[in-house]
Amino acid sequence: MDGNNVIIETQGLTKRYGSIVAVEDLSLVVPSGHIFGFLGPNGAGKTTTILMLLGLTRPTRGRAVVCGFDPTREAIRVKRMVGYLPEHLGFYDDLTARENLKYVARLNGIRDEEAAEKLDKALDTVGLTEDSNRRVGTFSRGMRQRLGIAEILIKEPRLVILDEPTLGLDPEASNRMIDLIQKLSKEKGMTVLFSSHFLPQVQRISDRIGIMIRGRMVAEGSIDDLAKEKLGVGKEKYSLEELYMRYFQEE
Amino acid sequence: MRGTYAVFRKELADHFGSYRFAILFALITMVSLIMVYMAGTGIREAFQGTVKPRFVFLMLFTSTGALFSLVQFVGFFGPLIGLVLGFDAINRERATGTLSKLVSQPIYRDSIINGKFLAGVATIFIMLCSIALLISALGIVVLGVVPGVEEVLRVIFYLLVSVFYISFWLGLAILFSLLFRSTATSALAVLALWIFFSFFVSLGATVLANAISPVEKERAALEDVMDNLRIQRAVSLASPMTLYSDSVAVIVDPLRKTVKPLLLVGPMEKLSSERFRNPLPLIQSLLVVFPYITVLVAITLICFGASYAVFMLQEVRSL
Numbered sequence: 288m289d290g291n292n293v294i295i296e297t298q299g300l301t302k303r304y305g306s307i308v309a310v311e312d313l314s315l316v317v318p319s320g321h322i323f324g325f326l327g328p329n330g331a332g333k334t335t336t337i338l339m340l341l342g343l344t345r346p347t348r349g350r351a352v353v354c355g356f357d358p359t360r361e362a363i364r365v366k367r368m369v370g371y372l373p374e375h376l377g378f379y380d381d382l383t384a385r386e387n388l389k390y391v392a393r394l395n396g397i398r399d400e401e402a403a404e405k406l407d408k409a410l411d412t413v414g415l416t417e418d419s420n421r422r423v424g425t426f427s428r429g430m431r432q433r434l435g436i437a438e439i440l441i442k443e444p445r446l447v448i449l450d451e452p453t454l455g456l457d458p459e460a461s462n463r464m465i466d467l468i469q470k471l472s473k474e475k476g477m478t479v480l481f482s483s484h485f486l487p488q489v490q491r492i493s494d495r496i497g498i499m500i501r502g503r504m505v506a507e508g509s510i511d512d513l514a515k516e517k518l519g520v521g522k523e524k525y526s527l528e529e530l531y532m533r534y535f536q537e538e
Numbered sequence: 539m540r541g542t543y544a545v546f547r548k549e550l551a552d553h554f555g556s557y558r559f560a561i562l563f564a565l566i567t568m569v570s571l572i573m574v575y576m577a578g579t580g581i582r583e584a585f586q587g588t589v590k591p592r593f594v595f596l597m598l599f600t601s602t603g604a605l606f607s608l609v610q611f612v613g614f615f616g617p618l619i620g621l622v623l624g625f626d627a628i629n630r631e632r633a634t635g636t637l638s639k640l641v642s643q644p645i646y647r648d649s650i651i652n653g654k655f656l657a658g659v660a661t662i663f664i665m666l667c668s669i670a671l672l673i674s675a676l677g678i679v680v681l682g683v684v685p686g687v688e689e690v691l692r693v694i695f696y697l698l699v700s701v702f703y704i705s706f707w708l709g710l711a712i713l714f715s716l717l718f719r720s721t722a723t724s725a726l727a728v729l730a731l732w733i734f735f736s737f738f739v740s741l742g743a744t745v746l747a748n749a750i751s752p753v754e755k756e757r758a759a760l761e762d763v764m765d766n767l768r769i770q771r772a773v774s775l776a777s778p779m780t781l782y783s784d785s786v787a788v789i790v791d792p793l794r795k796t797v798k799p800l801l802l803v804g805p806m807e808k809l810s811s812e813r814f815r816n817p818l819p820l821i822q823s824l825l826v827v828f829p830y831i832t833v834l835v836a837i838t839l840i841c842f843g844a845s846y847a848v849f850m851l852q853e854v855r856s857l
Contacts, residue, residue: 341642344853367644377635393544394643438639 294319294446294478295340299349302335309335311502312349317480317495319445322472324493325482326531332502333482334374337448340480341371354445367395370439370477374450376431380424384415384434387423391438402441409440413467429460436467440475447471449481453488461485465492490527498531500538541645545653546660553661558622566615567669573608574673577601578680593817595685596692598677599790608673609790612700613783614736619665620707621728623658626721627712628849633721651712651849655842658708663701670697688792688820695824696790699831702838703782707732709841716848735777743773764802771798781834785827792817797827 295317302310310332317323327333338344340353342362351358354368378387385406392402410416413433418426423434432452439447452468453461465488471477472492483489489496490510497507506513514525517533553559577598585594599608606614628651631637640650670693678684685693711728718724751765774780784797795818803811818826 343638343641363644363646366642369642371642373635373638373642375635375638377631377637377639379636380634390544390548391639391643393547394541394640394645396540396644 292319293317293352295351295353295480297340297349297351300336300339300346300351301348302332302339302344303347308502310339310346313504315497315504315507317478319478320472320476321478321494322468322492323478323480324489324496325480325499326484326486326489326496327482327499328535331499333499334450336499337371337450337480337482340448341366341369367442368445370442370444370447372432372435372439372447372449372452374454376435378423378426378431378434381422383420383422384410384426384437385419387434388437388441392441395442397441405441405443406437409437412440412470413437414463427460429456429463432456432460432464433467436464436471440471443475444477446478446480449479451482451484453483453485461488468492486527486531496527498534500535505534505538539649541643541649542653542656544645545640545650546657549654549657550660553623553657559661562619562622563665566619566665567672569611569615570608570669570673571676573611574598574676575680577607578677582681590681590683593689593792594681594683595677595689596790596792598673598681599693599696600787609696609786610783613703613779613786616700616704617707617732617736617779619662620658620704620709621711621725621732623661624654624708624711624715625725625728626715627654627658628715629719629721629724630715632719647850648846651846655705655709655712655845658712659701659705662704662708666697666700666704691820692790692792692823695820696786699782699786699789699834702831702834703778706778706834706838706841709838709845713841713845713848716845716852736779739777740774740780743770746770746773760802778834778837781830785830785834788823788827792820792823794818794823795826797830 293316295315297313297315300310300313300315301308313336325333325336335344339346340351340358342358342365345359353365356364358365379390382390388406388409389399389402392405393399397405406419407416410419413436415430415433415437418430423431426434435452447468449468453464456464468479468481469492472479493510495507495509496513498505506517510527510530514530517530518525581594581597581601585591591597601607602610628637631640637650641647674685674693707728710731711724714724714728715721718727747766747770750769751762753762753766788794788797793815824831
């Protein structure tokens with residue numbers, strides 16, 4: 288497999304919790320440099336898939352290759368190259384934004400001298416420079432999400448996985464987040480996989496999407512191709528919502 | 539190693555910056571100073587105008603100036619230090635969502651728990667050493683006696699055993715913080731265990747001994763008394779507190795030659811032991827309590843090992 292062009296590749300990835308199937312036979316390819324929108328109703332298995340890609344959960348069957356490594360066997364190598372923003376993002380509320388970032392830098396083995404510069408850059412990119420010495424406990428949800436992005440930035444990963452990055456944000460903060468994600472891809476050349484329920488935003492920035500329903504990936508490809516295939520229309524004539532609902536009703 | 543060190547640094551800074559540590563430290567320092575001062579003045583009065591005994595400095599630790607001696611005090615309330623430092627080690631991070639962030643960083647998962655445990659042990663070590671130095675200074679002023687080499691060595695061993703003892707409670711608290719989701723539950727559970735081991739085990743030991751081998755009040759047969767005491771002792775040894783207080787009692791008191799409460803000796807042995815009331819050399823004192831110390835270290839390691847295993851096997855989904 289060519290590790291440079293394909294960032295994520297899974298074959299028959301399956302996860303069962305007892306008799307409950309969380310993810311069934313998932314085969315997915317995400318090429319380098321793309322923004323991949325991961326859609327699906329709550330409980331469809333998106334988070335489980337993400338955890339398997341990070342090596343945080345062991346698949347029942349099948350295998351995955353992320354950045355050229357198997358996440359179950361070489362979790363550390365994968366985690367070094369993957370930045371992850373969990374759905375329920377946590378910070379040490381008693382520490383300042385800068386101290387939180389510094390801790391992450393240390394965990395990633397970045398020396399303090401290097402870290403200072405990276406920290407400034409990351410804080411600047413997400414627009415938190417002025418608030419960097421405030422305790423995170425006083426931050427709004429939007430600010431916390433952006434701080435989460437800053438945490439990813441100091442790792443300089445090849446792949447960024449964001450689990451519901453815009454959940455619970457007001458429209459302004461949400462748009463800001465989406466712009467930031469686009470920036471990660473365009474300016475830093477990172478591959479992005481993100482899950483979201485805000486379909487217009489997904490449509491705006493995604494190169495490819497995957498729709499997961501009840502543990503199975505029912506559609507995968509570029510939005511245009513899927514729309515042509517399913518709705519028989521060209522661009523501008525449809526919304527992702529129509530497409531999504533069509534898949535959803537068919538299932 | 540890198541991950542462990544990063545976690546260690548962060549946790550150590552957290553401990554020293556936290557209010558709970560400041561309060562605990564202030565409280566324990568204050569009580570220790572008061573106790574040593576009272577013990578010191580007591581000793582000074584007792585030996586006024588006479589030649590002071592050889593190990594008078596160590597008596598600061600063992601003599602009961604106030605309600606109980608310093609050694610007893612650490613035995614009773616030392617565990618609280620371990621409990622307070624560890625009861626929310628993992629479940630607080632789980633509740634705030636920082637644990638899932640930690641496990642997605644490029645560190646081995648055990649670095650997290652190793653770092654946390656080591657930071658706790660380091661905190662305990664620093665805390666005990668500084669208190670020991672403080673009370674030694676006060677002791678020198680009050681008694682006017684400088685400790686000899688052997689006394690210093692004995693205090694050092696005493697500190698080491700105490701660090702292990704309190705680390706046992708730290709390990710236990712961390713284990714509970716893994717098993718229970720809510721910090722309140724884990725705090726209550728470890729407190730309950732502490733109270734059980736500290737107060738009820740010795741109580742239960744007496745009850746059990748009296749049930750199995752009752753001692754008649756009027757004419758107690760010697761064998762019955764011995765049996766009774768033996769059972770009592772066997773049961774109370776189940777408590778780490780007994781293990782600890784018995785071993786340190788021998789370490790800080792060179793004149794104590796055994797951990798047994800009662801010995802059967804013949805008339806000649808009695809005579810010789812009374813005539814030659816010499817202190818034991820340090821190495822002999824250590825040998826007397828060596829099994830106790832071994833067990834103390836072992837249960838500390840078992841506690842930590844159990845938390846380690848639980849943490850490594852837990853599904854990340856539940857983190």
